[in-house]
Amino acid sequence: MFAILPISNTYQFLGLLHVLAAIVAFGPLFLYPRLQRSGETEAIASMHTKLVLPALTLVWVLGMGLAGVGEYDMANTAWMTTSILVWLATMAVSWFLIRPSLTDTSSAAKGKLAAGIGVTHILLIVALYLMVFQPGGSTFKIS
Numbered sequence: 001m002f003a004i005l006p007i008s009n010t011y012q013f014l015g016l017l018h019v020l021a022a023i024v025a026f027g028p029l030f031l032y033p034r035l036q037r038s039g040e041t042e043a044i045a046s047m048h049t050k051l052v053l054p055a056l057t058l059v060w061v062l063g064m065g066l067a068g069v070g071e072y073d074m075a076n077t078a079w080m081t082t083s084i085l086v087w088l089a090t091m092a093v094s095w096f097l098i099r100p101s102l103t104d105t106s107s108a109a110k111g112k113l114a115a116g117i118g119v120t121h122i123l124l125i126v127a128l129y130l131m132v133f134q135p136g137g138s139t140f141k142i143s
């Protein structure tokens with residue numbers, strides 16, 4: 001458990017970058033509420049658009065790269081199709097709920113930010129469960 005399958009060096013390298021991108025995409029969210037309370041709203045907004053959203057995009061790009069290099073049959077790999085939906089939901093929450101609340105100091109915005117971060121953490125747990133346990137099994141090919 002918790003090892004990128006030894007399908008090929010390229011696959012494992014892509015896996016390393018995929019996990020790294022996930023750490024960069026989800027890590028900063030733990031700091032947002034504290035930074036927002038101390039008035040660092042511009043700093044968080046810039047970190048969100050310049051670091052978190054691009055890293056989240058890379059998580060998907062590298063995930064699809066893994067799927068391609070591993071020659072997965074995506075239509076028959078339920079954990080992978082579900083992870084794309086989870087990723088889409090994360091992107092939507094990040095863009096529509098978190099991003100507009102960062103520079104807004106109203107209490108409504110604080111509530112939206114807290115909700116956005118809470119939902120993202122739940123989605124992160126679901127994504128990690130799917131990645132680690134791969135429910136439904138896998139359809140990769142080792143050549």
Ligand code: HEM
Pocket residue numbers: 001002003004005015018019022059060062063064066067070080081083084086087090124127128131132
């Ligand atoms: C939504 C956010 C995502 C997070 C947080 C995430 C995180 C991770 C982590 C931590 C691993 C390593 C798991 C292990 O080796 O046991 C992993 C592996 C992997 N992920 Fe993701 N991932 C995400 C989305 C995606 C997406 C959208 C795809 C593409 C459909 C994808 C495809 C893969 C593949 C193919 C592996 C390698 C599995 C293996 O070789 O065992 N991931 N991911």
